[in-house]
Amino acid sequence: MTSKFLQLEKAEYAKLVEQLKKENERLNAFNFIDETEKDGKIISVKDNICVKGMPATASSRILHGYVPGFNATVVDRLEKSGFSVVGKTNMDEFGFGSFGLNSEHPAKNPFDEDYVAGGSSSGSAVATAVMKNHVSIAESTGGSISAPAAFCGVVGLTPTYGVMSRYGLIDYASSLDKIGFIGKSADNIRDVMEKTVGGDEKDTTSLSKHISNENPRRLYVVDNLMDGVDEGVKDRFEELLSKLSSMGYTVEHISIEYLEYSVPAYYILSMSEASTNLAKYQGFKYGFKVKDFSLNYNDFFMSARKQFGKEAKRRVILGTFIRSKSIKQKYYEKSLALRRSIIDKMKKILENGFIITPTMPIFTPKINEVSDINPVEAYSMDMLTVPPNLCGFPHMSFPYFYEKGMPLGAQVITDHFNDYSLLDFLSEWEKDFKYRFKKEVG
Numbered sequence: 001m002t003s004k005f006l007q008l009e010k011a012e013y014a015k016l017v018e019q020l021k022k023e024n025e026r027l028n029a030f031n032f033i034d035e036t037e038k039d040g041k042i043i044s045v046k047d048n049i050c051v052k053g054m055p056a057t058a059s060s061r062i063l064h065g066y067v068p069g070f071n072a073t074v075v076d077r078l079e080k081s082g083f084s085v086v087g088k089t090n091m092d093e094f095g096f097g098s099f100g101l102n103s104e105h106p107a108k109n110p111f112d113e114d115y116v117a118g119g120s121s122s123g124s125a126v127a128t129a130v131m132k133n134h135v136s137i138a139e140s141t142g143g144s145i146s147a148p149a150a151f152c153g154v155v156g157l158t159p160t161y162g163v164m165s166r167y168g169l170i171d172y173a174s175s176l177d178k179i180g181f182i183g184k185s186a187d188n189i190r191d192v193m194e195k196t197v198g199g200d201e202k203d204t205t206s207l208s209k210h211i212s213n214e215n216p217r218r219l220y221v222v223d224n225l226m227d228g229v230d231e232g233v234k235d236r237f238e239e240l241l242s243k244l245s246s247m248g249y250t251v252e253h254i255s256i257e258y259l260e261y262s263v264p265a266y267y268i269l270s271m272s273e274a275s276t277n278l279a280k281y282q283g284f285k286y287g288f289k290v291k292d293f294s295l296n297y298n299d300f301f302m303s304a305r306k307q308f309g310k311e312a313k314r315r316v317i318l319g320t321f322i323r324s325k326s327i328k329q330k331y332y333e334k335s336l337a338l339r340r341s342i343i344d345k346m347k348k349i350l351e352n353g354f355i356i357t358p359t360m361p362i363f364t365p366k367i368n369e370v371s372d373i374n375p376v377e378a379y380s381m382d383m384l385t386v387p388p389n390l391c392g393f394p395h396m397s398f399p400y401f402y403e404k405g406m407p408l409g410a411q412v413i414t415d416h417f418n419d420y421s422l423l424d425f426l427s428e429w430e431k432d433f434k435y436r437f438k439k440e441v442g
């Protein structure tokens with residue numbers, strides 16, 4: 001393995017900061033760039049992961065002014081291995097979104113600023129595209145690593161649920177949140193993952209498990225997932241499958257019952273959990289501090305919680321509704337059962353090979369094409385990234401084609417704890433594939 005990071009001496013750091021500040025005026029990749037002189041291998045961190053002494057806002061106004069006094073475990077482990085954090089990357093507020101537009105200052109696509117960067121880890125994908133040999137620490141609940149990676153022409157790896165410590169992560173939906181990586185080389189991502197993976201006493205939900213790399217060289221295409229995919233994307237995907245066949249993969253078409261219900265099940269579960277996780281931002285201990293104690297009960301809490309953006313409010317309201325006693329059986333419990341059934345069905349397939357899909361059902365859209373689509377349309381764009389996220393399966397989006405100068409990504413999914421097979425797949429893919437970046441700084 002030959003990992004190669006942007007490694008800077010203290011004297012060179014200020015120059016990188018200048019370059020990034022300039023790029024940031026155009027692309028909004030960062031919510032915060034650390035100007036304190038430092039050296040080491042340069043990484044960036046999504047703004048919902050705590051880095052000691054740097055603001056952590058998760059792109060939410062309710063967290064303005066919050067500066068954690070501690071590192072998330074992933075950050076701690078990387079700093080101990082000679083990595084330095086250059087800044088905190090932009091995102092959809094609390095991770096709510098697929099295009100990066102649910103942020104006060106949305107990130108833009110590095111290939112063309114009229115296009116979306118994808119979300120919710122928008123800034124991590126943009127930062128990775130514009131910096132030499134970069135890896136950004138990101139997070140996915142339902143596709144937030146894959147989507148921006150695909151739209152920005154970089155690689156996004158979402159590990160098995162539980163293998164990465166989430167200590168220091170600002171939570172969205174705890175049964176789904178996973179810290180992962182956006183990068184542009186298999187070796188770099190592997191290096192960073194090896195240094196951060198594994199159980200942590202500060203996160204009792206984290207696991208220490210052997211991570212394998214079994215690759216039976218078989219690819220399954222799930223036909224009933226492909227229904228809503230754009231025809232042009234389907235054509236490119238067919239070409240990808242032929243290429244992979246010529247690399248020695250057997251391609252098989254299958255269908256997996258109920259998989260098309262993953263999106264509603266995911267949104268029901270994720271909103272339910274988000275509405276409880278967000279309950280802590282009420283103006284006392286966490287979040288925006290309300291200073292006027294003369295306010296009555298409703299006005300006091302409202303003045304804190306009105307800081308939430310539109311999508312966050314929608315999810316708190318819907319999530320609270322879904323959990324209410326009279327209907328929770330109908331939606332919440334049904335979604336849990338459906339998730340269990342989909343896990344079992346997918347697992348049977350993944351024991352024998354990868355599942356492969358386009359990452360997103362559409363080509364990278366322009367900002368004005370998606371800025372006012374309705375929420376249900378927006379949620380349906382996650383139809384391909386939600387199934388592995390709902391079930392905690394490791395998955396990776398990788399670039400494979402450029403259409404009119406814009407990148408296109410595909411997603412491979414593997415069985416739990418077989419994460420390294422995805423990076424082996426990528427190493428093989430990289431032998432023939434040339435990433436194209438417009439401009440790289442550092």
Ligand code: GLN
Binds near residue numbers: 120140144270382
């Ligand atoms: N688009 C999905 C959502 O809005 C996924 C976001 C994520 O993975 N954080 O919930």
